[in-house]
């Protein structure tokens with residue numbers, strides 16, 4: 001059966017090590033010698049977009065081109081010129097796409113859509129972000145931390161701000177897999193009617209449970225605090241993500257109120273003083289200066305956001321090669 005990467009729950013420690021090893025070789029070859037081995041000649045990647053993307057789309061599509069393969073792009077928006085319509089049963093879509101392509105990468109709103117695609121596809125399906133998971137982002141983040149710090153085990157990651165859904169949830173499992181402590185600093189959602197109405201909340205129990213299982217093996221821990229200083233204290237990595245999904249009308253309409261609620265968790269130079277002196281700032285992008293962090297932090301010397309974004313290309317090339325390698329004759 002083809003390997004599915006629907007969330008970090010489906011990625012083992014051995015998978016992570018294998019992806020990192022291949023990504024490192026491909027990155028070294030590309031950056032030192034400009035060498036682009038055509039390991040995936042004649043293979044076809046289909047990318048499917050229910051939501052917009054810059055980094056995920058460019059990294060997968062450029063990555064496949066660099067590996068000698070082809071890609072095709074199916075967008076579900078705008079409706080008048082959509083290539084794919086999600087009202088069609090995803091099982092039918094998965095069967096058709098996997099009969100013609102070697103790999104499917106999909107960005108969707110609802111995690112169930114990924115499960116539906118993966119359940120009926122005969123080729124690997126990669127989640128390019130759903131409401132619950134963003135595994136390729138987390139694999140890249142861990143790789144970037146490993147490159148920068150030379151290790152993963154024993155480091156402390158402080159995740160500030162919005163703790164609902166995809167990036168944080170997959171970080172819980174990713175950090176636990178590799179032995180990093182993760183602290184979420186976020187508001188008390190139970191005390192806020194607006195956040196409850198917008199379905200902001202704490203991480204899903206399935207990801208927390210899987211994180212706890214892996215943390216027992218790696219010796220790490222995941223904790224939550226409403227105190228931003230306690231969260232960031234002694235951190236090696238300070239991570240944040242956008243507070244508002246701007247393509248969701250209900251969140252866009254409440255942007256001013258959301259901003260006010262999350263403001264204590266904004267990563268500022270003042271807050272960064274509580275992290276380790278050599279701490280790095282990370283953000284998966286897109287970022288909104290003045291919201292989840294101040295401009296002096298994201299544009300300052302501790303920020304590694306562009307290395308992090310560039311690594312999407314190298315890590316995803318490693319993942320694609322590893323997923324498709326057994327298919328080569």
Ligand code: CP
Pocket residue numbers: 052053054055056057129137284285286
């Ligand atoms: N971080 C990330 O997934 O970026 P895009 O939304 O631009 O793909």
